[in-house]
Amino acid sequence: MSASALAKRPLLSRHLLDKAAVWIVLLILLIAAGFVSEAFLKLNYLGNLVRQAAPIGITAVGVTFVMILRGVDLSVGAIVSMSAVVCALVMDGKAENLWLAIGVTCATGSLIGLANGLLIAYGRVSSFILTLGMSIVVYGLVQMGTGGTARGIVSPGFREFLNDRIGNVVPTLAICFVIAVVVGIFLQSQTRFGRNVYLVGANPHSARLAGIPAVQTTVIAYCVSGLFAGLGGIALLARTGVSGTNPGAGMEFDVLAAVILGGTTFAGGRGGVGSTFAGVLVLFIALNLANVAGLPFAAQLTIKGIIIIAASAAHAWIGRSGGDRTE
Amino acid sequence: MNRAQLVIPFFSRLPPIVWALLLTVAFGALYNPQFRTVDNAMNVLEQSATLAFLALGQAFVIAGGLIDLSVGQLVGLVTVVACMGFEAFPGWGLPVILGCLLLGAVVGAINGTLINRLRMPPLILTFGMLSVLQGCIFMLTDRSVGSSIPAIDFIAHGRITGIPASLILVVIATVIAFYCLQRSTFGWHLLAMGNSASAARKAGLNVRGLALNAYVISGLFAGIAGLVLAGRLGTGFPNAGVGLELDSIVAVVLGGTPLKGGRVNVVAILAAVLFLGTISNLLNLMQVPTFTQILIKGIIVILAILLERPRWAAAPQ
């Protein structure tokens, strides 16, 4: 066998199927949706869908890194809330505060992420419980800081710009989401940081032997998660203005569902931002479908649950038949 | 050997959470006159009963290296079904109660079976199940329905010679859980599975059976918790179980059980439940502003998990 023979990528292998699975599901779902309502095949509507998904999607990009690293970040819902509140507060209704507000929001998001990262990396504790605790802390802080009413006012032009449609078709916010995904993919596949995340996530012991700075990687990954949650908060603010002190409540679960749908599971070292993007869309299309079909709220909850289970079962199945010897 | 020599090792062997509980109680008793009343103590014990059952059930699952996120909504479902049942079939209290316990066990069995069959991560499966169950609840009702019956009320609120009936039940459940998890072969196998599922399988343990049983037990305990909650609320409130799954996991982890499983201390878990209840009670009594209370609780969760750093988290060689 020659070097080039080894380096050649096979056209279709089972494990490529794993990566493609969520895209295939997305395609099938889209076609199915197209039968239900033609709207799903219109660019305009799809743009809208991506825009709807932007806050959750942008947040999910960051969480993907943490999950590749075998962690989880349940504090993103609280960070999104905090960001929306803080951003509006700093804006204070003035256009000149816009960039300052965005800067401050990203900084606070990253800061919470930093706290998560430091505690998890140095404390070596369960990220599940720790970030859960952190979400309570952040929620408490926001409530203490605002006294229960969100007192910010968004800058003029901010919402108008982000809610505009470029060429009357593609919403700006949808583009922001796509940019976040592209940045995420770049981070994940082209940078040392991204590689380190995969290595540490796949096997922390091996990573140590290979001289990978696990602590640094962990801290940065949680910072990234916090940062993207901050951006998600700004996106939420752009979508819906100041709406209460806890607009991101429960969002962490949707984010988690989307990331898992994409195939980034808790096993670590698997999945990626691209799949998360597809996962977010699958989730939103499915829920919209349920909505359009006029299914009651209760049925939608059940559907969401079944989708999560089915998607994960499919990934597990493909993973097993994909030549993976680990049980 | 003098007494101190006997006592000191005993105390030094106590799990940290027990210490935390003792210190909290001591602090509360010293600084807050309302806290140290017997009545208040009984209140706290009574309030903790639901979570205690739930945490005990969760302990089985986590000990085996699994997790059950569906218990919170299962509690909600059982509460709703129980109250609907009590109202729809007056005089048929016992069958309804048994039916509810069965419901809990069946949902647990579904969890276990799906995890075994689909071979998927328990965290995700039960997370999906959480959503499914929530959907089921809202398909049944979107508001408070039905009412509880005196027998159930008594379990939730009643006192036997001043001691809450729920406390007695919790103690019995704890003893049973202690025997099952920390003494019996079943528990031993479960812990072995928690330490290494593949090794347990190779040793010939029926890991699928173990997982199934753990989930059935967890579901059963959630059923009990749901009934107690029905008694406490007196009605089937559809959102009654929201967030309880996380509380139960927090309690189990505070009780020193690593999320990876493989170790468990039932008494410490009970202490953790009481600790959470006591803290909440004490903060309320000390007039800490509510938002500050939330912050403090978050910090406690973080501190607790940092302090309870399990042995397995030590650096690999």
Place this chain on the structure above:
Amino acid sequence: TGSGTAQELDLTKESTYDQILEWANEPLDTSQYKKDGKLKIGVSAGYLSNAWINFTAQMIKYEASLHPEIEEIKITDAGFNPTKQAADIDDLLTSGVDAILFWPVDEKAIMPALKKAHDQGVVTINIGYNFMRDPSVTSNAYVNQWGYTEQVVDQFIDSLDGKGKIIAMLPIAGSSAAVVQLAVLEQKLKDYPDMELLSAEYGDWDRAKAKQLTENLLQRFPQIDGAFSPAGQMSMGIYEAFDEAGRLDELTLSPGDDYNGWVKLVANEGKWGSVTSGLEVGRAAVQQAVDILTGAQTTTAIVVPTRYLAPEEAKELHEPDRPDDWFKTDLPAEYLPQ
């Protein structure tokens, strides 16, 4: 038994509300509650992280500060968890309060706790959405929800000239608010055969959720003439969705409440109006508690009236420099949130 004695009120019948007003005017025997000396008042909120409840809580604090006999006011927050609320009420009792003002997470679910309070001779006053008629509930401070919604619906139908396809945006599914609002709307619509309710959605009081649901509805229905949404916060989400879909010209919105963001919008648009949401219940509740505890003469409930504000009036009343998440009140500055 400890619970289940609460009288079930049929929230979907107008007659129920006539009955409520009748009860409200009955005199209350306060002698059994009379206390001498300083008073301690507990507040058990179902959830505090909501601007309306928050402002009402501030109202409570402000009113309490006007009564020298009130020595202490204690507020707990159940975070939308009835189990926690039951425990909160227990804890308030333990700390020896004389009266408990409460917003129930769920009326039935906290009955056992209220019963316990009642048995200990503690005054219980409901400030929640529903009127509660039960021996364990001493009194109610009540905003007439039927009346409020009627004002909204009447105005809405008026501005649509009694015809058109409409959608309804309701609060949390199953909450009393959602039940009442839908009932009023459906009853009124009976008289208008030209009006069609396309779909009723549950937006959870949430601007973002309402917006998303509306976006889906816009997809489903090629023509939507009006949106019924008594909560201004959700109305804003609806407005934005129509705006972004470029279909704003077909939209007629119902009046919302006096949520500042909404009032600002009304002032800008010069149409649709709003209905006051009765923030004064907070003050009324404290007053009622003091009356009962000092043995003064009072009725079994205080009903706080609501009032339609036409767009012109909204212009006067809105506070453009305040955030959206705000209510216009006459609270002194130090009692405004934070």
Place this chain on the structure above:
Amino acid sequence: MALLETHDLTRRFPGVVALRAVNFTARAGEVHAVCGANGAGKSTLMNVLSGTIAPSSGRVLINGKSVSFTTPAEARSAGIAIVYQEFSSIPELTVADNIFLGQEFRKGFGIVDHKRASSEARALMERFRIDLDPDAAVGTLGVADRQLLELARALSTDAQVLILDEPTGVLSLSEQRNLFEVIRTLRDRGMLILYISHRLEEIFEIADTVSVMRDGELVATREKGSLDRKELVRLMTGHEVSDTEAIVDSLAGGETVLTIDGITSDDSRILLAEGEILGLAGLVGAGRTSIARRLAGLRPRTGMTAQLKGKPLPFDAAGVLKTGLVYLTEDRKEDGIFGPLSIPMNATAAALDYFSSAGFLARRRERSEAATLLEQLRLVASSLDMPITSLSGGNQQKVLFARALLAQPKVLICDEPTRGVDVAAREDIYRLLRDLSKRGVAIIMISSELDELIAMCHRIAIVRHGAVHSVVANEDLDEHKLVLAATGSDAA
């Protein structure tokens, strides 16, 4: 009649047929060796026989009766016990608890009787002369002791068939002798022992019958007497392989690369020159791995100081790696491979500095250089994009070697580099080590196979009780002397 038979046993994995219509026969009272290159299907066959995995088709017969197991427990009650190639004990439990896991002793009320387990385990180990403390936590044992534990566990059931999948991979000579004693005793009691090993000498020493597998097929079953080494290798590989003639190149006397203090029993300093291969020999648990890991910065370097090219070694693993000291682990699964990741990602993990600039990866260069190197190492893989876990053990080891090489080592410490590696791949690894040595890389080679050490190393350090006891030049050594030195019998 045959005790154990298989009829047309086939097992498919996605993309591979691990077993192709295997008709295998073995009698009671024999030691039946199964040989074959990496990935030949030996472990798969054993896993099917022991109920760990199910066959795709075909039958297994015991005493002429068709059986089918779905779990190891069923196989065990049918009299088949297995010692897996990979460890399957639970580190958190004690030795005794591990041995009786799944067959606990009980007091009343179903309560687990740990005391009884401990005493029974002690008795069991006395019977088979295994030196293990029943009450020790398995996590504190070295790999060799864990291997013994696996054996003890298999012996605790009254098995008719005992499967040993590379049991001597981690055993040193005396342990191995001891094991062979045990095996012979068992055989004489009428047990069938299926024995897998890559060490041909062992096979000739212990086996009565030899079956050879190649590419999932059973190519031959022969009596040992009718087989010689050359023939066996030919059967395994399908072609002739030149014999491993030990040729230690004479050392060109290069500069000193590594200086180690504080690990010898007489406080002397150990110097390692460019291009030198230093072997570490010793008994199980003698502390060779521990020396290596301390050097590599993976454990606190208490008492030891080391300098690389005159500069003190950093204390952290990443720092040590940067200075050019690379450690190749003995435990691939635990801290070697990155399970779900592709082969190139596994290969370049320790050389990301080289494959990136300013934090950005040069992915094309990374892939092509990794591919070239892996091809030189004769990696067998269907595609580079497969997760590394889809490779057989030997091929995984090659990838790890590639990782070490890409890290540009000045000093390479390889811990049991040929464990679980087949004959052909072994040759590749030996060749590689010699090439490295020629290029001036200093090598520390830890191995439990003395002939390998003697064939490869310029000098051999004998490790006893965590310290280097003596360092001997290769010319002065033979296997016998080495054993005596390692056991400490030479001092007398």
